[in-house]
Amino acid sequence: MDSKIQQLKNILAEISDLRYAGALLGWDQQTYMPPGGAEARGNQLALLNRLAHDRGTSSELGKLLDELKPYARGLDPDSDDARMIKVAAKAYDKATKVTTKYVVDFAQATTLGQRAWMEARQAVNFSIFRPYLERIVGLRQEYATFFPDFDHPYDALLDDFEPGMKTAEVKEIFNSLRPKQVKLIKAIAEKEQVDNSFLHQPFDEKKQWDFGVEVISKFGYDWNRGRQDKAAHPFTISFSINDVRLTTRVNPDFLNSMLFGTMHESGHALYGQGIALELERTGLDDGASLGVHESQSRLWENLVGRSLPMWEYFYPRLQAVFPRLGGISLEIFYKGINRVQPSLIRVEADEATYNLHIMLRLEIEIALLEGKVKVKDVPELWNSQMKEYLGVTPTNDAQGVMQDIHWSSGMFGYFPTYSLGNLISAQLWEKLTQDLPDLSDQIRTGKFENLLGWLRKNIHRHGAKFEPQELVHKVTGSKIDPAAYIRYLTRKFGEIYNL
Amino acid sequence: MDSKIQQLKNILAEISDLRYAGALLGWDQQTYMPPGGAEARGNQLALLNRLAHDRGTSSELGKLLDELKPYARGLDPDSDDARMIKVAAKAYDKATKVTTKYVVDFAQATTLGQRAWMEARQAVNFSIFRPYLERIVGLRQEYATFFPDFDHPYDALLDDFEPGMKTAEVKEIFNSLRPKQVKLIKAIAEKEQVDNSFLHQPFDEKKQWDFGVEVISKFGYDWNRGRQDKAAHPFTISFSINDVRLTTRVNPDFLNSMLFGTMHESGHALYGQGIALELERTGLDDGASLGVHESQSRLWENLVGRSLPMWEYFYPRLQAVFPRLGGISLEIFYKGINRVQPSLIRVEADEATYNLHIMLRLEIEIALLEGKVKVKDVPELWNSQMKEYLGVTPTNDAQGVMQDIHWSSGMFGYFPTYSLGNLISAQLWEKLTQDLPDLSDQIRTGKFENLLGWLRKNIHRHGAKFEPQELVHKVTGSKIDPAAYIRYLTRKFGEIYNL
Numbered sequence: 001m002d003s004k005i006q007q008l009k010n011i012l013a014e015i016s017d018l019r020y021a022g023a024l025l026g027w028d029q030q031t032y033m034p035p036g037g038a039e040a041r042g043n044q045l046a047l048l049n050r051l052a053h054d055r056g057t058s059s060e061l062g063k064l065l066d067e068l069k070p071y072a073r074g075l076d077p078d079s080d081d082a083r084m085i086k087v088a089a090k091a092y093d094k095a096t097k098v099t100t101k102y103v104v105d106f107a108q109a110t111t112l113g114q115r116a117w118m119e120a121r122q123a124v125n126f127s128i129f130r131p132y133l134e135r136i137v138g139l140r141q142e143y144a145t146f147f148p149d150f151d152h153p154y155d156a157l158l159d160d161f162e163p164g165m166k167t168a169e170v171k172e173i174f175n176s177l178r179p180k181q182v183k184l185i186k187a188i189a190e191k192e193q194v195d196n197s198f199l200h201q202p203f204d205e206k207k208q209w210d211f212g213v214e215v216i217s218k219f220g221y222d223w224n225r226g227r228q229d230k231a232a233h234p235f236t237i238s239f240s241i242n243d244v245r246l247t248t249r250v251n252p253d254f255l256n257s258m259l260f261g262t263m264h265e266s267g268h269a270l271y272g273q274g275i276a277l278e279l280e281r282t283g284l285d286d287g288a289s290l291g292v293h294e295s296q297s298r299l300w301e302n303l304v305g306r307s308l309p310m311w312e313y314f315y316p317r318l319q320a321v322f323p324r325l326g327g328i329s330l331e332i333f334y335k336g337i338n339r340v341q342p343s344l345i346r347v348e349a350d351e352a353t354y355n356l357h358i359m360l361r362l363e364i365e366i367a368l369l370e371g372k373v374k375v376k377d378v379p380e381l382w383n384s385q386m387k388e389y390l391g392v393t394p395t396n397d398a399q400g401v402m403q404d405i406h407w408s409s410g411m412f413g414y415f416p417t418y419s420l421g422n423l424i425s426a427q428l429w430e431k432l433t434q435d436l437p438d439l440s441d442q443i444r445t446g447k448f449e450n451l452l453g454w455l456r457k458n459i460h461r462h463g464a465k466f467e468p469q470e471l472v473h474k475v476t477g478s479k480i481d482p483a484a485y486i487r488y489l490t491r492k493f494g495e496i497y498n499l
Numbered sequence: 500m501d502s503k504i505q506q507l508k509n510i511l512a513e514i515s516d517l518r519y520a521g522a523l524l525g526w527d528q529q530t531y532m533p534p535g536g537a538e539a540r541g542n543q544l545a546l547l548n549r550l551a552h553d554r555g556t557s558s559e560l561g562k563l564l565d566e567l568k569p570y571a572r573g574l575d576p577d578s579d580d581a582r583m584i585k586v587a588a589k590a591y592d593k594a595t596k597v598t599t600k601y602v603v604d605f606a607q608a609t610t611l612g613q614r615a616w617m618e619a620r621q622a623v624n625f626s627i628f629r630p631y632l633e634r635i636v637g638l639r640q641e642y643a644t645f646f647p648d649f650d651h652p653y654d655a656l657l658d659d660f661e662p663g664m665k666t667a668e669v670k671e672i673f674n675s676l677r678p679k680q681v682k683l684i685k686a687i688a689e690k691e692q693v694d695n696s697f698l699h700q701p702f703d704e705k706k707q708w709d710f711g712v713e714v715i716s717k718f719g720y721d722w723n724r725g726r727q728d729k730a731a732h733p734f735t736i737s738f739s740i741n742d743v744r745l746t747t748r749v750n751p752d753f754l755n756s757m758l759f760g761t762m763h764e765s766g767h768a769l770y771g772q773g774i775a776l777e778l779e780r781t782g783l784d785d786g787a788s789l790g791v792h793e794s795q796s797r798l799w800e801n802l803v804g805r806s807l808p809m810w811e812y813f814y815p816r817l818q819a820v821f822p823r824l825g826g827i828s829l830e831i832f833y834k835g836i837n838r839v840q841p842s843l844i845r846v847e848a849d850e851a852t853y854n855l856h857i858m859l860r861l862e863i864e865i866a867l868l869e870g871k872v873k874v875k876d877v878p879e880l881w882n883s884q885m886k887e888y889l890g891v892t893p894t895n896d897a898q899g900v901m902q903d904i905h906w907s908s909g910m911f912g913y914f915p916t917y918s919l920g921n922l923i924s925a926q927l928w929e930k931l932t933q934d935l936p937d938l939s940d941q942i943r944t945g946k947f948e949n950l951l952g953w954l955r956k957n958i959h960r961h962g963a964k965f966e967p968q969e970l971v972h973k974v975t976g977s978k979i980d981p982a983a984y985i986r987y988l989t990r991k992f993g994e995i996y997n998l
Contacts, residue, residue, distance in 0.1 A: 017546045020539065021520055024527060033742065036724030040519065040739030040779070047516045051550070225535030240539030243532065280539070 004071070005081060008064050012088060013281040015055045020239045022048035027237050031229045031247060053103070057095045065089045083465040084282045090163070091283070094156075097146045102139070109135050110410040117408030126379050126397040133407060134375045137368050140412050144369065153369045157413030161290045162420065164467035167366065169480075170416050173423065174359050177482040182389055184489055184499075185352050188340045189391070191497040196336035198328050205250045207321050212248060212262035215314065219300060220452040221246075221266050222273055234261050236268035236297075241280050244272035255322075256337065260301050267300035268293055270452060274460025289468040290414065291480075292459065294421020295428060302351055302422075303429045303488075304451070308334050309443040335496050342390040344399045351422075352493055356389040358419040361404075365412050424472055426485035428459070431476045503570070504580060507563050511587060512780040514554045519738045521547035526736050530728045530746060552602070556594045564588045582964040583781045589662070590782065593655075596645045601638070608634050609909040616907030625878050625896040632906060633874045636867050639911050643868065652868045656912030660789045661919065663966035666865065668979075669915050672922065673858050676981040681888055683988055683998075684851050687839045688890070690996040695835035697827050704749045706820050711747060711761035714813065718799060719951040720745075720765050721772055733760050735767035735796075740779050743771035754821075755836065759800050766799035767792055769951060773959025787958075788967040789913065790979075793920020794927060795954065801850055801921075802928045802987075803950070807833050808942040834995055841889040843898045850921075851992055854984075855888040857918040860903075864911050923971055925984035927958070930975045 025045050033041060055061065068085050075082040113132040120129035144153035152167040159165065213228065231247035238244045246265035251257035271287055279285045287293035304310055311318075311334055319325045325333070340350050346357040364381060367373035373381060382401040387393050394400030406414055433439050436450050443451070458475045469479050493499065524544050532540060554560065567584050574581040612631040619628035643652035651666040658664065712727065730746035737743045745764035750756040770786055778784045786792035803809055810817075810833055818824045824832070839849050845856040863880060866872035872880060881900040886892050893899030905913055932938050935949055942950070957974045968978050992998065 013542070014546060017543045021524060021543045021547060024543075025520060025523055028523060028527070032726060032728075034723055034726050034744075036721070037739055037742030040742060043512070043780070044516045044520045044523075044738075047513060048520060222535070224533055227531060227533050229531075239543075240536055243536030243539060245533075281542070 004064060004068055008061075008068060008085070008088065009282065011055060011058075011061050011064070012084070012283045015052050016281040016283065016285065018048050018052040018055065022052065023237050024239050027239075027245065030231045030233070030235065053095070056091060061088075061092055062096065065092055078465070080278060080282070080284070080465070084284055087464060088283050094147075094160075098143070099146075102142065102146070106139050106143075106410060109139055110408070113408040113410065114405065117402065117405065121398045121402045124396050124398045126402060129402060129408070130375055133378075136407065136410050137375060137412075140410060141369060141371070154366050154413065157369070158416065159413075161413050161417050162468055163289055163464075164469055165289070165291075165420075169469075170362065170420075171366070173480060173482055174355075174362060174416075174419070177355060177419075177423070177486065178359055178389075180482075180486045181352070181355055181489070184486075184493065185340060185342060185356070185390070187499050188352065188493060188497050189342070191499065193341075194335045194339040194496065195332070196339045198325065198332075199255045199336055200253060201255075201324060202253055203255050203322055203324075205252050208250050208252075208255065208258045209248075211318060211321050212258050214317070215259075216246075216262060216266035216269075218446055219263070219266055219270065219304075219448050221269055225273055226269055228262075234265055236265045236272065238272045238286075241273065241275045241277055241285055244269050260305055260337075263305040264297045264301035267297035270300070270455070271296040271460050274452075274456040275463040276461040279463040279465070284463040284465050286464045288459075288462065288464055288466055288471050289420075290417035291420030291424060292468050292471060294418055295424035296421075296455065296459065298421050299425040299428060299455075303425055304443065304448075306338055306351065307440075307443065309440045311337075312444045313446045338492070338496055340493060340497070342392050344386070344392055344394050345403055352489055353390060355419045355422060358415050360385045360389060361415040362419075365415065369412065420468070420480060423480055423482050423485045424468075426488040427472060427476045427478070427481065428455075429488065430484045503563060503567055507560075507567060507584070507587065508781065510554060510557075510560050510563070511583070511782045514551050515780040515782065515784065517547050517551040517554065521551065522736050523738050526738075526744065529730045529732070529734065552594065555590060560587075560591055561595065564591055577964070579777060579781070579783070579964070583783055586963060587782050593646075593659075597642070598645075601641065601645070605638050605642075605909060608638055609907070612907040612909065613904065616901065616904065620897045620901045623895050623897045625901060628901060628907070629874055632877075635906065635909050636874060636911075639909060640868060640870070653865050653912065656868070657915065658912075660913050660916050661967050662788055662963075663968060664788070664790075664919075668968075669861065669919075670865070672979060672981055673854075673861060673915075673918070676854060676918075676922070676985065677858055677888075679981075679985045680851070680854055680988070683985075683992065684839060684841060684855075684889070686998050687851065687992060687996050688841070690998065692840075693834045693838040693995065694831070695838045697824065697831075698754045698835055699752060700754075700823060701752055702754050702821055704751050707749050707751075707754065707757045708747075710817060710820050711757050713816070714758075715745075715761060715765035715768075717945055718762070718765055718769065718803075718947050720768055724772055725768055727761075733764055735764045735771065737771045737785075740772065740774045740776055740784055743768050759804055759836075762804040763796045763800035766796035769799065769954070770795040770959050773951075773955040774962040775960040778962040778964070783962040783964050785963045787961065787963055787965055787970050788919075789916035790919030790923060791958065791967050791970060793917055794923035795920075795958065797920050797924040798927060798954075802924055803942065803947075805837055805850065806939075806942065808939045810836075811943045812945045837991070837995055839992060839996070841891050843885070843891055843893050844902055851988055852889060854918045854921060857914050859884045859888060860914040861918075864914065868911065919967070919979060922979055922981050922984045923967075925987040926971060926975045926977070926980065927954075928987065929983045 022045055025041060025048065029038075029041055065085065065088060069089070072082050072085040109132070113136050116129050116132040120126060140157060141153060144150065144156050147156040150156050150159070154167040158167060158170065217223070225242045226244045226246065229245065229247050230249060232249065234247045234249055236244065236246045246262070246269045248262045248265060249257055271293060275285055287296075311330060315330050315333055328336075338351070340352040342353050343349060346354070349357050360382065363385070364373065364378055368375070368378070379397050379401045383393055386400065406412075432451065432454055435454060436442070439451060442448070459471070462471065466474065472478070472480050490499075521544055524540060524547065528537075528540055564584065564587060568588070571581050571584040608631070612635050615628050615631040619625060639656060640652060643649065643655050646655040649655050649658070653666040657666060657669065716722070724741045725743045725745065728744065728746050729748060731748065733746045733748055735743065735745045745761070745768045747761045747764060748756055770792060774784055786795075810829060814829050814832055827835075837850070839851040841852050842848060845853070848856050859881065862884070863872065863877060867874065867877070878896050878900045882892055885899065905911075931950065931953055934953060935941070938950060941947070958970070961970065965973065971977070971979050989998075
């Protein structure tokens with residue numbers, strides 16, 4: 001069996017190398033590529049994706065995985081090899097169930113869909129996008145038919161991003177979360193509002209950049225195994241466990257973009273750098289799921305980055321860099337960066353309102369997949385739900401249903417991972433503060449090693465070995481549960497808004 | 500035949516995409532990659548190289564090329580399709596004649612060779628490098644045995660970089676050039692020497708960079724289809740005809756590195772950007788040879804960049820940027836940037852001495868391949884030839900035989916392309932100034948469009964369609980010939996040094 005395992009590892013390493021090479025081409029596309037390079041880059045990326053897909057669906061791989069199944073049953077089920085075989089077999093199984101015709105149709109529909117979405121958004125005219133979105137929804141419904149074993153047509157989609165997660169579970173979580181979160185923001189709305197105008201001032205770009213670098217260096221980001229560049233839409237990407245790069249953007253007139261964007265991406269990057277090196281090129285050298293990845297970015301951005309202890313340490317530094325903050329007290333600053341303001345745009349939403357943006361999308365996605373809602377009725381549904389959950393109404397569809405690229409790219413099942421990340425971050429934090437009772441004091445003195453060490457040990461090093469529910473249960477003793485997040489929000493905003 | 504041609508184009512496009520993707524990985528490696536990324540990058544590059552090699556030697560490709568031969572005979576021999584088939588067939592033929600064992604042995608020997616070379620150079624001890632170089636020379640001799648049709652064991656190597664070029668031709672060219680160039684630098688040595696100490700002063704790095712950008716923008720470099728980044732060893736690289744990037748380095752205490760390095764690389768980049776778009780992804784989307792490529796970099800660096808008309812236009816700009824040059828007249832500046840000084844290091848050599856560094860290497864390479872000289876005797880031979888040609892003697896082997904990476908990488912046959920580039924640049928310039936009699940006046944007023952237009956029309960657009968001798972003959976009416984270069988050097992340095 002040793003030689004079979006080695007053969008499997010060789011194939012997985014090759015798939016991994018192709019994906020990493022493609023990732024570098026994608027990174028360059030979003031950071032440094034001149035406009036002229038776009039067309040050729042499309043060809044190059046398509047080839048690398050196709051080669052990785054061919055390897056990942058080859059009969060050679062299928063045969064190997066079949067032969068290795070009895071061997072895997074004899075292994076410790078939590079061993080690297082057993083998990084590598086399990087994850088590879090699942091990926092093979094899912095990829096080979098989908099027809100080549102579907103893959104081609106989907107690639108074409110989403111290419112056209114993205115173009116139509118951009119045009120429709122520009123023209124503020126949903127009807128331009130509508131037929132393309134109808135086609136994409138139809139294809140996503142067809143996708144579900146390849147997997148009759150799943151309980152719900154949304155399950156196979158969700159599983160692509162949150163392995164093992166069921167629609168029913170997600171629904172239950174969100175149904176429990178929604179009323180509490182709506183109630184919280186209504187209570188906040190009745191109180192005196194927080195001022196954050198001091199964050200909207202000119203801040204030197206280079207100084208902002210340098211301050212962000214200082215912060216994430218303190219967090220423990222390893223510059224020997226990564227770097228930071230500018231990008232219009234910040235992201236983090238790996239080309240190896242030893243080469244995990246983040247990107248950020250700097251708004252010269254608003255401190256938050258760089259500040260919390262950089263911390264957010266550093267959370268993803270610390271996760272990527274913390275995966276056990278033995279998992280490199282095995283298919284397990286990735287996060288457990290998008291939700292777990294998001295839990296790490298949210299933890300550093302919010303639980304750490306928007307906390308009072310964080311700024312007890314960093315605020316004097318920030319004031320030294322930007323003397324214009326000299327007259328703003330720590331308390332005012334802390335309240336300002338935590339200002340709650342129901343708004344139209346998801347990516348600009350604060351901690352208290354963010355999940356409501358997601359729930360609205362999730363409900364529409366599920367209803368579309370179930371065929372209970374038609375694409376033509378989505379804009380109206382969007383607007384009425386915005387009113388109900390957040391008390392605001394989009395002035396047009398560009399500010400409403402067409403604000404995100406996801407649907408035009410066929411990414412149904414992706415949105416809930418953002419909220420799951422929020423929930424998991426708070427669950428981990430409760431456990432963390434039990435295990436490290438003086439964590440606040442550590443942060444207050446700029447010490448992040450124990451925090452990072454805990455995350456490395458409990459989350460990062462495992463890579464993609466465990467499914468998200470499994471991992472969360474392993475670490476916290478319960479599955480993904482919104483209670484901790486609600487406790488966190490209620491306590492934090494209760495203090496800030498005197499609820 | 501249309502479908503066969505299309506099949507061939509598909510395969511060539513795929514090979515091209517793999518090579519371009521690999522090129523981006525290489526570019527990143529030399530510009531932005533953090534140290535931690537090195538090991539994984541090696542794996543990724545090895546895979547892309549292997550895939551491109553597999554495609555380039557596949558029996559499918561061989562069969563197609565065979566089937567297309569009769570068709571190609573019916574085409575205009577200068578048509579894109581005829582040339583595409585010819586170049587592809589030659590590449591296939593060369594690649595399939597070499598055994599897989601050889602390819603593996605060579606990759607291993609050169610990996611070890613480069614490591615040993617670095618160590619030996621560090622330790623200033625040739626004996627560390629010697630056994631590795633012996634192995635590499637042995638392998639390069641073996642390479643020749645795969646091609647019994649070539650006249651000389653050096654031919655197959657040379658042909659890899661200068662398609663169609665023969666060792667006998669190169670020898671003849673250099674034998675004619677050597678005595679004239681040695682005589683010239685001896686004459687210069689007897690004259691009053693030129694001062695260039697004003698170039699060795701502190702120059703703000705950002706201002707240097709910006710000035711370089713201004714110059715190559717004027718030359719016609721298209722920033723929509725490329726960019727410039729920093730690299731320790733500057734190079735130019737293409738990921739498409741529409742994405743051709745250069746790199747440069749800035750020495751804060753010496754103006755020449757940035758100034759002439761940037762212009763040099765821009766010559767390569769203008770060539771890359773000027774290839775006809777129809778040739779993209781056909782295997783013809785590259786320069787005709789390394790020598791022809793070097794003719795373009797040298798033309799912009801020296802024939803333009805070190806000329807008086809160039810600085811009649813740019814020197815007032817340079818003085819405005821660097822007021823410390825205010826007291827240096829244009830004439831003194833012009834002489835300073837053209838100072839002749841026999842020295843030990845090739846990459847720092849001036850126009851008058853550069854070719855002698857190459858000749859010495861070429862003679863040693865040929866003698867090694869012929870087995871007339873042994874590796875152990877090379878350091879002594881190197882030093883005695885340096886004395887004879889340039890009148891200087893290396894103080895140690897790090898400054899002598901071990902200064903260049905080429906041999907440790909197995910790149911025998913590469914050095915002569917540098918000198919061939921010099922010679923071709925002067926041949927093209929004579930033709931250019933016949934066709935554009937007021938070129939000096941144009942340059943004097945900062946107009947480079949007609950010059951670039953001429954190069955685009957006569958050289959760039961053809962890409963790799965023609966072999967170097969064929970192309971030079973087509974454009975100038977004669978094959979590669981050192982006479983023009985000697986006329987250029989004699990006139991230029993005759994004036995500067997009052998010979």
